[in-house]
Amino acid sequence: MASRRDRVDQRLRLSAATWSVLAERGLPGLTLRAVAERAGCTTGMVLHTFADKQALLVHARELLHQRTGQRADAAQAAAETPGMALRAVLLQAAAPTAERQEEARVWVGFLAAALADPVLAELHRNYNRRFVDRVRGLVAAVRPDWPAADCSSTATGLVALVEGLNTLTAIDPATYSRAAQRVALDAALARLGPAAADHPSG
Amino acid sequence: MASRRDRVDQRLRLSAATWSVLAERGLPGLTLRAVAERAGCTTGMVLHTFADKQALLVHARELLHQRTGQRADAAQAAAETPGMALRAVLLQAAAPTAERQEEARVWVGFLAAALADPVLAELHRNYNRRFVDRVRGLVAAVRPDWPAADCSSTATGLVALVEGLNTLTAIDPATYSRAAQRVALDAALARLGPAAADHPSG
DNA sequence: GCGTTACCGTAACGTACGTTACGACAGGGA
C-alpha cells in the first residue's frame, strides 16, 4: 500500500479541530467545512478519515472525555489525602481557566447535541456516570463510616454542583468567577466534615 | 385596517411552538418550517409576526423566563416561612415533572444557542442573575444574621446546584431522579440551619 | 357597496450544508 500516513494522528488533529470550532462558533457553526479549514485540509480528507459527521462528533466527544479523565486522574494522584483528592478532582472539573472555559463551552455544545442524538446521549450518560462513580469512591474514602446510599447521593449532588458551575461559567464568567466556584464547592464539601475541608493552599 | 387578528396571541402561540419544537427536536431541528408546522400555519405567517428567526428565538426565550418566573412567584407566595419558600423555589426550578423536564431540555437548547448568539447570551445572563437575586433575598430572609457576602455566595452555589440538576436531568433522568434531586437540594439547604430544612411534607 | 389596507399563504431565490464521485498523485511489489 502507499503513503500510509498516520491515521491516528489525523483523527486526533481533526477531532481537536472539531473541538476548537465547537468552542468558538458553537454548535450551529460546527460544519465539516469549518473543521477542515481549522485543520488545514479539505472536507474530502475529513470524510476519508471519518465516515460521516457523526463519527467525527463521536470521536471528538471521546477525546473530550479522555482529556477530562486524564486531568481528573492527575488531580487525584497528586493529592495526599482522600479529602484533598476529592476537592482537587471537583475543583479542576469546574475551574474556569481559559482552557477549561473553552472546554465548558464544548461540553455544553455536546450536551445540546446529545439531546437530539441518541448516540451522543448514550456517550454523555456513560461518561457522566463514570465521573459520578469516581466522586462516589472519593466520598466513600473520605467518609468510610457513611452508608453507601449517603455516599451515592452526596456524589450525585457534588457532580450536579460542578456541572452547574460549569454551564453557568460558560455563559456568565463574571458572576461565576473562579473564586465564586471555590467558595461554592468548599461550602458543599464542608458537609463531609473537616477532613474534606482540610486543604493547604486554598 | 383590516382583519386585525390578535397579534399578541399569535406571538404567544408561535413562541410556544418554538419551545415545543426545541424540546422535541433540539436546537438543530428548530427551523422556521418546523415551527410553522407545529403552530399550524406557514413560514410566511411566522415571518409576518416576527421579523426574523432571532426575534422568534428571543420571544420564546422571554416566554420561558416568564413561565419560570411565574412558577417561582407562585411557589414563593404559597410558602409559609422564608425557609420553606427558599426550598420550594429551588425545588420547583429543578423538579423533573414531565413538563419541567421538557423545560429543562429547552433551557439547555437556549444555553447552547446563547454561546453563539450575543443577544441570547445577554438575555440568559440577565434572567439568571435575576434568579440569583431572588434566591439571595430568600437566603437573607432565612439567615438575617449572615453578612451579605455569605448570602450572595450561598445563593450562587444553590443556583449552580439547581442548574446542574436541571442539565443532568435533561440528559439522564434515570440517574437524576426526582428523589435524588430532593436529597441533593436538602443536603445543600441543611447548611442554612434547621430553619430551611423545616418542611412538612418532604 | 366599493376602494383601501392589512393579513397571510404560495412560491421562489440564494446560500450553505452533508455527502458523493472522480481524478491526480505518491509510494511499495514484481
Added chain:
DNA sequence: TCCCTGTCGTAACGTACGTTACGGTAACGC
C-alpha cells in the same frame, strides 16, 4: 520500470435552510 493500491484535493449533487416577493382575500372607512 511498470503497475497497483491507497490517499486526498476538486468539484459537483441534492437537500434544506432563512429570507423575500407577490398575489389573493377578508375586513374596515366612507
